[in-house]
């Protein structure tokens with residue numbers, strides 16, 4: 815199977831793509847106002863502070879919206895697959911865009927999700943599955 819195209823590890827985003835090494839999802843959080851933000855950015859979008867660092871989050875969320883892709887979008891990714899907008903439990907409108915591993919007929923907006931990781935070399939791709947809890 816051809817290798818899947820992987821995200822590049824940039825200084826600002828490397829923590830996100832390698833976070834799954836210990837099984838935990840990390841999201842950038844502002845130490846001044848407590849706001850989480852994703853994708854990572856050098857300044858807090860709410861208070862413009864620069865005291866930002868990765869923080870472990872629950873890895874739980876819900877599906878805010880999704881698309882079903884039938885095109886072989888990436889080599890190594892079987893089709894059809896679900897590409898979802900996951901709203902993390904920590905904060906309203908804190909979104910992660912990623913694959914949702916579920917049968918297409920079972921996918922619905924609002925479904926509870928939990929993170930898992932798929933390792934490719936130095937990258938742990940966060941992916942979400944239905945959270946039965």
Ligand SMILES: [Zn+2]
Nearest residue numbers: 844847858861
């Ligand atoms: Zn802030």
